[in-house]
Amino acid sequence: DIVMTQSPDSLPVSLGERATINCRSSQSVLFSSNNKNYLAWYQQKPGQPPKKLIYWALTRESGVPDRFSGSGSGTDFTLTISSLQAEDVAVYYCQQYYTTPFTFGQGTKLEIK
């Protein structure tokens, strides 16, 4: 199985400041034939299901604010929130869909400092 490791586990950030969450996969999730990284980011608020934010590592889902961005390739990825808003408090997960079994990172809890 591909192991997904996120850092940090918890991230306190002041409102309006930048938040950066990292995700590392135990093997590359870059498919050479199409040059796509099979990596998604999700946001989960308490009592709700995860919500897809980013797919192909850097494509923002329709309706997701442009303060959210994804970057990285191969085994190292980053989710950046450029200016933290109160409604962004949540747990964020990365997921690889390069191969089954699909696997998720352990989650990063983003909170207000």
Add this chain to the structure above:
Amino acid sequence: QVQLQESGPGLVKPSETLSLTCTVSGNSVSSGSYYWSWIRQPPGKGLEWIGYIYYGGSTDYNPSFKSRVTMSVDTTRNQFSLQLNSVTAADTAVYYCGRSYGSLSEIDFWGQGSLVIVSS
């Protein structure tokens, strides 16, 4: 708008079988474009993919569950189902159903989740 809704018993006894159904609206489970997943989340913990099923009945299960899990699809009711045998307290979790576009794709729609507690 696509909606998925899990249903089933909220309490299951140890060693028995957990059974859940996901009812899909706004999308046909018979569509050849989609794969239908089950994912679970123990209380306060992370997400674990259990497996998925395609409308024709083909499945791909997480090896962590392979000996205990069965998924099925009912195209007439536009539903798909999960059965997990020989449950223990470690199977207590919120169970989500989800949809992916393609066999190697992120989960774009999720159900609200169904909490299943394993306890005598």
